[in-house]
Amino acid sequence: MKFPSPLSLSWLSEFLDAKLVGNTGASATGINEIHKVEKGDLVFVDHPKYYQKCLQSDASFIIINQLVECPPHKALLIVDQPFEAYQKIVRHFRPFEGAVQSISPNAQIGKTSYLYPGVFIGNHVQIGERCMIHPHVTIMDHCVIGNDVVIQAGTVIGSDAFYYNTNKNRESWYKRMLSCGRVIIEDDVEIGAGCTIDRGVSGDTIIGRGSRLDNMIHIGHDTVLGKNCLLAAQVAIAGAVNIGNGVILWGQVGVSKTLTIGDNVTVLAQSGVGVTIEPGKVFFGSPAEDASIKKRELVWIKRIPELWQKVKDRSENSGL
Amino acid sequence: MKFPSPLSLSWLSEFLDAKLVGNTGASATGINEIHKVEKGDLVFVDHPKYYQKCLQSDASFIIINQLVECPPHKALLIVDQPFEAYQKIVRHFRPFEGAVQSISPNAQIGKTSYLYPGVFIGNHVQIGERCMIHPHVTIMDHCVIGNDVVIQAGTVIGSDAFYYNTNKNRESWYKRMLSCGRVIIEDDVEIGAGCTIDRGVSGDTIIGRGSRLDNMIHIGHDTVLGKNCLLAAQVAIAGAVNIGNGVILWGQVGVSKTLTIGDNVTVLAQSGVGVTIEPGKVFFGSPAEDASIKKRELVWIKRIPELWQKVKDRSENSGL
Amino acid sequence: MKFPSPLSLSWLSEFLDAKLVGNTGASATGINEIHKVEKGDLVFVDHPKYYQKCLQSDASFIIINQLVECPPHKALLIVDQPFEAYQKIVRHFRPFEGAVQSISPNAQIGKTSYLYPGVFIGNHVQIGERCMIHPHVTIMDHCVIGNDVVIQAGTVIGSDAFYYNTNKNRESWYKRMLSCGRVIIEDDVEIGAGCTIDRGVSGDTIIGRGSRLDNMIHIGHDTVLGKNCLLAAQVAIAGAVNIGNGVILWGQVGVSKTLTIGDNVTVLAQSGVGVTIEPGKVFFGSPAEDASIKKRELVWIKRIPELWQKVKDRSENSGL
Numbered sequence: 001m002k003f004p005s006p007l008s009l010s011w012l013s014e015f016l017d018a019k020l021v022g023n024t025g026a027s028a029t030g031i032n033e034i035h036k037v038e039k040g041d042l043v044f045v046d047h048p049k050y051y052q053k054c055l056q057s058d059a060s061f062i063i064i065n066q067l068v069e070c071p072p073h074k075a076l077l078i079v080d081q082p083f084e085a086y087q088k089i090v091r092h093f094r095p096f097e098g099a100v101q102s103i104s105p106n107a108q109i110g111k112t113s114y115l116y117p118g119v120f121i122g123n124h125v126q127i128g129e130r131c132m133i134h135p136h137v138t139i140m141d142h143c144v145i146g147n148d149v150v151i152q153a154g155t156v157i158g159s160d161a162f163y164y165n166t167n168k169n170r171e172s173w174y175k176r177m178l179s180c181g182r183v184i185i186e187d188d189v190e191i192g193a194g195c196t197i198d199r200g201v202s203g204d205t206i207i208g209r210g211s212r213l214d215n216m217i218h219i220g221h222d223t224v225l226g227k228n229c230l231l232a233a234q235v236a237i238a239g240a241v242n243i244g245n246g247v248i249l250w251g252q253v254g255v256s257k258t259l260t261i262g263d264n265v266t267v268l269a270q271s272g273v274g275v276t277i278e279p280g281k282v283f284f285g286s287p288a289e290d291a292s293i294k295k296r297e298l299v300w301i302k303r304i305p306e307l308w309q310k311v312k313d314r315s316e317n318s319g320l
Numbered sequence: 321m322k323f324p325s326p327l328s329l330s331w332l333s334e335f336l337d338a339k340l341v342g343n344t345g346a347s348a349t350g351i352n353e354i355h356k357v358e359k360g361d362l363v364f365v366d367h368p369k370y371y372q373k374c375l376q377s378d379a380s381f382i383i384i385n386q387l388v389e390c391p392p393h394k395a396l397l398i399v400d401q402p403f404e405a406y407q408k409i410v411r412h413f414r415p416f417e418g419a420v421q422s423i424s425p426n427a428q429i430g431k432t433s434y435l436y437p438g439v440f441i442g443n444h445v446q447i448g449e450r451c452m453i454h455p456h457v458t459i460m461d462h463c464v465i466g467n468d469v470v471i472q473a474g475t476v477i478g479s480d481a482f483y484y485n486t487n488k489n490r491e492s493w494y495k496r497m498l499s500c501g502r503v504i505i506e507d508d509v510e511i512g513a514g515c516t517i518d519r520g521v522s523g524d525t526i527i528g529r530g531s532r533l534d535n536m537i538h539i540g541h542d543t544v545l546g547k548n549c550l551l552a553a554q555v556a557i558a559g560a561v562n563i564g565n566g567v568i569l570w571g572q573v574g575v576s577k578t579l580t581i582g583d584n585v586t587v588l589a590q591s592g593v594g595v596t597i598e599p600g601k602v603f604f605g606s607p608a609e610d611a612s613i614k615k616r617e618l619v620w621i622k623r624i625p626e627l628w629q630k631v632k633d634r635s636e637n638s639g640l
Numbered sequence: 641m642k643f644p645s646p647l648s649l650s651w652l653s654e655f656l657d658a659k660l661v662g663n664t665g666a667s668a669t670g671i672n673e674i675h676k677v678e679k680g681d682l683v684f685v686d687h688p689k690y691y692q693k694c695l696q697s698d699a700s701f702i703i704i705n706q707l708v709e710c711p712p713h714k715a716l717l718i719v720d721q722p723f724e725a726y727q728k729i730v731r732h733f734r735p736f737e738g739a740v741q742s743i744s745p746n747a748q749i750g751k752t753s754y755l756y757p758g759v760f761i762g763n764h765v766q767i768g769e770r771c772m773i774h775p776h777v778t779i780m781d782h783c784v785i786g787n788d789v790v791i792q793a794g795t796v797i798g799s800d801a802f803y804y805n806t807n808k809n810r811e812s813w814y815k816r817m818l819s820c821g822r823v824i825i826e827d828d829v830e831i832g833a834g835c836t837i838d839r840g841v842s843g844d845t846i847i848g849r850g851s852r853l854d855n856m857i858h859i860g861h862d863t864v865l866g867k868n869c870l871l872a873a874q875v876a877i878a879g880a881v882n883i884g885n886g887v888i889l890w891g892q893v894g895v896s897k898t899l900t901i902g903d904n905v906t907v908l909a910q911s912g913v914g915v916t917i918e919p920g921k922v923f924f925g926s927p928a929e930d931a932s933i934k935k936r937e938l939v940w941i942k943r944i945p946e947l948w949q950k951v952k953d954r955s956e957n958s959g960l
Contacts, residue, residue, distance in 0.1 A: 099775075102757045117422045118440050118458075120758050120775035120793070135419075135440035135458045136474070138758075138775045138793040138833075150496075153440070153458040153476040154516070154776070156793040159833035162854040162873070172828050172850045173868040173886070176790075188492050193458075193479035193516040194538075196794070196833040196855040196873075210492040214482040215516040215538050216556070218834075218855050218873040228493040233482070233516075233538045234556045234574070236856070236874045236891050246493070251556050252574045252592070254874070254892045254910055270574055270592040270606045272892070272910040286606070286910045286926070287938075298607075300944040304620040304627070307944070310951050311630050437742045438760050438778075455739075455760035455778045456794075470816075473760070473778040473796040474836070508812050513778075513799035513836040514858075530812045534802040535836040535858050536876070548813040553802070553836075553858045554876045554894070566813070571876050572894045572912070590894055590912040590926045606926070618927075624940040624947070631950050 001180040001202050002030040003093060009061065009075055012042075015092070016085045018063070018077035022070035028061050031089055033163070033177065035240045035258060036203035036222055042089070044082040046165075083165045083175070090178040090202075097123045097141060110147070122158065128187070140199065146187035152215070155195040158183045161221030163201045163239060177201055181222060186210075192217065192233070201239075208245065220257065232269070244279060254286075321500040321522050322350040323413060329381065329395055332362075335412070336405045338383070338397035342390035348381050351409055353483070353497065355560045355578060356523035356542055362409070364402035366485075403485045403495070410498040410522075417443045417461060430467070442478065448507070460519065466507035472535070475515040478503045481541030483521045483559060497521055501542060506530075512537065512553070521559075528565065540577065552589070564599060574606075641820040641842050642670040643733060649701065649715055652682075655732070656725045658703070658717035662710035668701050671729055673803070673817065675880045675898060676843035676862055682729070684722040686805075723805045723815070730818040730842075737763045737781060750787070762798065768827065780839065786827035792855070795835040798823045801861030803841045803879060817841055821862060826850075832857065832873070841879075848885065860897065872909070884919060894926075 006027035013020040029040035034054060037043050043059035045051055054062050061075045063082040070076050079085045103109075103121040110129035118135040121127070125139050128147035133139075137151050140158030151157065161181070164174035181200020185191070185207045192215035199205055200222040207219070208227040217231050220239035225231075229243060232251040237243070241255050244263035255261065255273040262279030272286035284291035326347035333340040349360035354374060357363050363379035365371055374382050381395050383402040390396050399405045423429075423441045430449035438455040441447070445459050448467035453459075457471050460478030471477065481501070484494035501520020505511070505527045512535035519525055520542040527539070528547040537551050540559035545551075549563060552571040557563070561575055564583035575581065575593040582599030592606035604611035646667035653660040669680035674694060677683050683699035685691055694702050701715050703722040710716050719725045743749075743761040750769035755761070758775040765779050768787035773779075777791050780798030791797065801821070804814035821840020825831070825847045832855035839845055840862040847859070848867040857871050860879035865871075869883060872891040877883070881895055884903035895901065895913040902919030912926035924931035 098754060099756050102775075114418060116419050116440070118438065118456075118758065120756070134460075134479075135422075136456055136476075136758075136776055136794070140774075140793070150480075152479045153460070154456070154474055154514075154794055154834075156776075156833040156855075159774075159792045159855060160790075162832060162852070164852060164870075168868075168886075174830075174850065174852045174870065176830060176852075190494075190496060192482060193476040193518075194474075194514060194536075194794075194834060198833075198855070210494065212482070212484060212494045212496075215476075215479060215518070216536065216834075216856065220873070228488075230484075230494065233540070233558070234554065234874065238873070238891060246488075251558060251576075252572070252892070256891075256909065269576065269594075270590075270910075274909070297941050297944075300948075301617050301621060301941060303948065304617075304624065304944065307948055307951060308620075308623065308627055310955070311627060311634075314951075314955065315630070315634065434738060436739050436760070438758070438776075454780075454799075455742075456776055456796075470800075472799045473780070474776070474794055474834075510814075510816060512802060513796040513838075514794075514834060514856075530814065532802070532804060532814045532816075535796075535799060535838070536856065548808075550804075550814065553860070553878070554874065566808075571878060571896075572892070589896065589914070590910075621937050621941060624937075624944065628940075628943065628947055631947060631954075635950070635954065 001032070001090075001093065003028065006040075009077070012061075012089075013077055016063070016077060016079055016088065018079045018085065019067075020075060020077060021067065022075035023060075023073050024075060026060065026075055031086070031180070032059070032202040033222075034059075036200070042077075042086075044086040046082040083177075087178050090180045094142075094178070094180045099123070104141075116153075134193070143183045143185075143199065145185045146189065146209070148188045149185050150190040151185075152191065152193040152195075154193050155191055155197075157185065157191075157197050158199045159196055161198050161201040161239065163221055179221065181205065183207075186227075189213075195219075198239070214251075226263065321352070321410075321413065323348065326360075329397070332381075332409075333397055336383070336397060336399055336408065338399045338405065339387075340395060340397060341387065342395035343380075343393050344395060346380065346395055351406070351500070352379070352522040353542075354379075356520070362397075362406075364406040366402040403497075407498050410500045414462075414498070414500045419443070424461075436473075454513070463503045463505075463519065465505045466509065466529070468508045469505050470510040471505075472511060472513040472515075474513050475511055475517075477505065477511075477517050478519045479516055481518050481521040481559065483541055499541065501525065503527075506547075509533075515539075518559070534571075546583065641672070641730075641733065643668065646680075649717070652701075652729075653717055656703070656717060656719055656728065658719045658725065659707075660715060660717060661707065662715035663700075663713050664715060666700065666715060671726070671820070672699070672842040673862075674699075676821075676840070682717075682726075684726040686722040723817070727818050730820045734782075734818070734820045739763070744781075756793075774833070783823040783825075783839065785825045786829065786849070788828045789825050790830040791825075792831060792833040792835075794833050795831055795837075797825065797831075797837050798839045799836055801838050801841040801879065803861055819861065821845065823847075826867075829853075835859075838879070854891075866903065 031042040037059040042061045044063035045054040063077045104123045107121045107125040109127045112129045113131035116135040120138045122141035127145040131149045134153040138156045143158040160179045183205045186209040191213045194216045197219040198221040206224045211229040214233040218236040222240040226245035229247045234252045237255040238257035240258045242260045246264040248266045250269035260276045268284040271288040282291040285294040351362040357379040364383035365374035383397045424443045427445040429447045432449045433451035436455040440458045442461035447465040451469045454473040458476045463478040480499045503525045506529040511533045515537045517539040518541040526544045531549040534553040538556040542560040546565035549567045554572045557575040558577035560578045562580045566584040568586045570589035580596045588604040591608040602611040605614040671682040677699040681699045684703035685694035703717045744763045747765040749767045752769045753771035756775040760778045762781035767785040771789045774793040778796045783798040800819045826849040831853045834856045837859040838861040846864045851869040854873040858876040862880040866885035869887045874892045877895040878897035880898045882900045886904040888906045890909035900916045908924040911928040922931040925934040
C-alpha cells in the first residue's frame with residue numbers, strides 16, 4: 001500500500017512509540033509485507049531468522065524488535081511488537097468502514113455497466129464501463145474493476161488474505177495480518193460463478209487483461225495473473241504467485257505460494273504445482289513435472305510386473 | 321436452442337448478409353454448437369480443419385466462411401465471420417433482458433414451493449411444486465426446475481458456459497460464445513450449497529431425476545447427468561459430458577469434457593477421468609483407470625526396492 | 641439432538657405406533673444417528689446387517705423393524721419403517737419454520753458484532769460478541785457462533801447433511817435423512833469466503849477455537865475440527881470425521897468420512913486421506929501415506945528405467 005502522502009519517520013516513531021535509528025530524516029512512501037517491498041517502503045520483522053532478509057530487501061525502513069546494524073541510507077524503527085506496529089499503521093490508513101447500504105454511495109460505477117439485483121459493492125470500489133455484474137456478487141472495499149468485465153453470480157472479489165502471524169506460545173496461534181492491498185481486475189476479463197479472489201496483504205492481486213476464469217476458482221492474495229490466461233473450474237492458486245501471459249491451467253490444478261509460472265505454460269488437469277515453471281512448458285502430476293517425463297513414468301510403472309517376471313525367470317534359469 | 325418458429329433461409333441470409341447455396345428454400349428449426357446439432361439445425365464453422373466435421377454432422381445448415389461443395393439437401397450460408405453471425409442470431413432470439421427485481425415477475429413458480437429470502441430468480445424461469453430454494457440461490461433466465469427439488473444456499477443455476485472462440489492473433493484471444501441453452505433440473509433432485517451449474521451453450525444441461533449433489537459441485541455446459549446419481553463434494557464435470565444412471569462420483573473427482581460415463585459406474589475420490597468409461601466399472605486414479613489395475617500398480621510400486629535388491633544381489637553373486 | 645425434556649417411551653410408542661419391548665418405563669433424552677449415539681439416545685436400524693452394531697451401541701432405545709433379543713436395561717420400538725419413524729420424530733421437534741425476513745427476529749446477535757448487508761440469519765441462531773459477518777453469508781437455523789468470529793462473503797453455515805437412506809428398489813434411490821444437528825463455531829475462529837459447513841445429521845459439526853479456514857472449504861456433517869487448525873483453500877472433509885488440535889491441511893486436501901486425524905498432523909497439498917492418522921504425522925499422496933514413504937516411492941519410480949537397463953544388460957551378458 002502507498003500512503004496518501006509520504007510519512008516522516010519522526011511522525012511514525014512517535015505514532016508507534018518506536019526508537020528511531022539510521023536515516024532518521026527520511027519519509028516512508030508505503031508499507032508492504034516482505035514479498036512485495038519496494039524502495040521507500042516500511043516492512044516489519046520480528047524473528048532474528050528473517051532479520052537479514054528484511055534488512056537487505058528493497059524496503060527502506062524496517063520495524064524490528066532489536067537494535068541491529070542499520071544498512072546505509074535505511075532506518076530502523078525499534079519496538080517490542082513489530083507485528084502490532086504494522087497492524088496499527090494499517091488500521092490507521094485503512095480503518096474499518098462497514099457498509100451503510102449494499103452499493104456504497106462512494107463507489108464509482110461506469111454508467112454503461114449493469115449490476116443485477118443482490119450485488120454488494122464496497123466503499124471506494126471502481127468499476128469501469130460496459131461491465132456485467134451478476135446476482136450475489138460481492139466486491140469488497142477499494143477493489144478496481146476495468147472496462148468490459150463480466151463477473152458471474154456468487155463470486156467474491158477482495159476477500160481478506162489468508163495470511164497469519166504464527167506463534168504457538170499464544171492461546172490463539174494464528175493472528176491475521178490485516179489486508180491493506182486491493183484486487184485489480186484489468187479490462188476485458190471474464191470471471192465465472194462462485195470464485196473467490198483475495199485482496200493483497202499489502203500489494204495488489206491482479207487479473208490481467210483478456211483472462212478468462214471458469215467457476216469456483218480461488219486466487220490467493222498478491223497473486224498476479226498475466227494477460228489472456230485461461231483457468232478451468234476449481235483451480236486454486238495460493239498467495240504471491242506470479243503467472244505470465246497466455247498460461248492455461250486445466251481443471252482442479254493447484255499452485256503453491258510465491259512461485260513463478262512463465263508465459264504460455266500449460267498445466268494439465270488436477271496437477272499440483274510446487275516449483276517454478278519455465279515459459280512454454282507443459283506440466284503434469286502431483287507434484288507436477290514436465291508432462292513428457294511424467295507420462296513416461298506412468299508407462300514405466302506398468303512395466304514393473306514384466307520386469308519382476310524377467311528377474312524371476314532369470315533367477316530360476318541361473319539357479320540363484 | 322429451437323427457434324420459436326422455423327426460420328426461412330432467405331430471411332436468415334438477409335439477416336446475416338450471407339450468400340446462400342444449396343437447398344435455399346428450406347427453413348431452420350434451431351441453432352446448436354457442433355456437439356449438440358440435430359437435423360434442422362444451423363451450425364457454424366470458421367476453420368477449414370473442421371469443415372468436413374460440420375458438413376457431415378446432423379446439422380442441415382452451415383454458416384461457413386468459404387464456398388465448399390454443399391452436401392445434398394443441406395444449405396450453406398457464406399459469410400466472412402461465421403462466429404459473429406452465430407452470435408448475431410443468438411443475440412436476436414435471446415436478447416439481454418436484465419432484471420427489474422430479484423424475482424422476475426414472468427417466472428412461473430409452483431404455489432407449494434418455498435423460496436427463502438435473498439433468492440434471485442431470472443426471467444422465464446419455471447419452478448415446479450414442493451421445491452425448497454434456500455437463501456442466496458441464483459437461478460438465471462430460462463432455467464427449468466421440476467417438482468420436489470431442493471437447492472441449498474448460494475448455489476448458482478444457469479451461469480454462462482465457459483466456451484470460447486479462440487484466436488491468438490487478436491488482442492483478446494478468447495471470445496465468449498453466447499449461451500442460449502438452459503439448465504433443466506428434473507423432479508426429485510437435491511443440490512447442495514455453493515454449487516454452480518452452467519447452462520448449455522446451445523443445448524440443455526440436464527440433472528436427471530432423483531440425483532443428489534453434495535456441496536461445491538461444478539457441472540459444465542451441455543452436460544447430461546442421468547437419474548439417481550450421487551455426486552460428493554467438490555466434484556467438477558466439464559462441458560458436454562454424458563453421464564448415465566446410478567453413477568457415483570466420490571469427492572473431488574474431475575471429469576474431462578465430451579466424455580461418456582456408463583450406467584452404474586463408480587469413480588473413487590480425487591480421480592481424474594480423461595476417457596470414456598463402460599457401464600458398471602469402478603475407476604480410480606489421476607488419470608483414472610480400472611480401479612483394480614490402479615490399485616495393483618500401487619502395490620507394484622512398493623515392490624521396486626525389493627526388485628532393486630534382487631537385481632543387485634544377483635549381480636554381486638554372478639560377478640557382473 | 642437432545643430433546644427439550646425426556647420423552648417417555650410410552651408416549652413415543654404411541655406417537656410412532658410402535659410395539660414396545662424391554663425397559664418400557666424409561667425415557668429417552670435424545671436422538672442420534674449411529675455414529676453419534678450416547679446413553680439415553682434413540683437410534684434406528686432397518687437392516688439385519690446392522691442390528692448388532694445398533695443394539696450394542698451406546699444408544700439406550702432402538703427403533704427396529706423386527707423383534708430381536710433386547711439387551712438389558714434397553715428398549716426396542718418395533719415399527720415397519722424405522723427410517724420413517726426417525727424422520728417423524730425429527731420433524732416433530734424440528735418443524736420447518738421458514739423465514740419471514742433475512743435476519744430472524746428470534747436470532748440472538750451480540751451487540752458488538754457487525755453484519756454486512758445481504759446476510760441471512762436463520763431462526764434460533766446465536767452469534768456472540770465482536771463477530772464480523774461479511775456480505776451474502778448464510779447462517780441457517782439453530783447454528784451457534786461464538787465470540788470474535790470472522791465469516792467472509794458467500795459462506796454457508798448449517799447447510800443440510802449429505803446423508804441418505806439408500807434403497808435401489810425404490811424409484812428414488814436416496815432419501816435424505818432430515819438434519820436435526822447444528823453447526824457450532826467456537827470463539828476466535830476465522831472462516832474464508834465461499835465455504836460450506838454442513839450441520840450435523842443428529843449431532844453437532846464443530847469448528848474448534850482459534851482455527852483458521854481459507855476460502856472454498858467444505859466441512860461435512862458431524863465433523864469435529866479441533867483448536868488452532870489451519871485449513872488451506874479448497875479442502876474438503878467428509879462427514880463424521882474427528883480432527884485433533886493444531887492440524888494443518890494444505891490446499892485441495894480431501895478427507896474421507898468417519899476417520900480420525902490426530903493432533904498436530906500435517907497433510908500436504910492435494911492429498912486424499914482414506915485412513916486414520918496418528919498424532920504428529922506428516923502425510924502425502926492420493927491415497928495418502930506417511931510423507932517420507934510416499935516421497936521415497938516417487939524417487940524409486942524414477943529409477944525403474946535404470947533397473948530395466950540393468951536387467952537387460954545382464955540378460956545380454958549372461959546370454960539368457
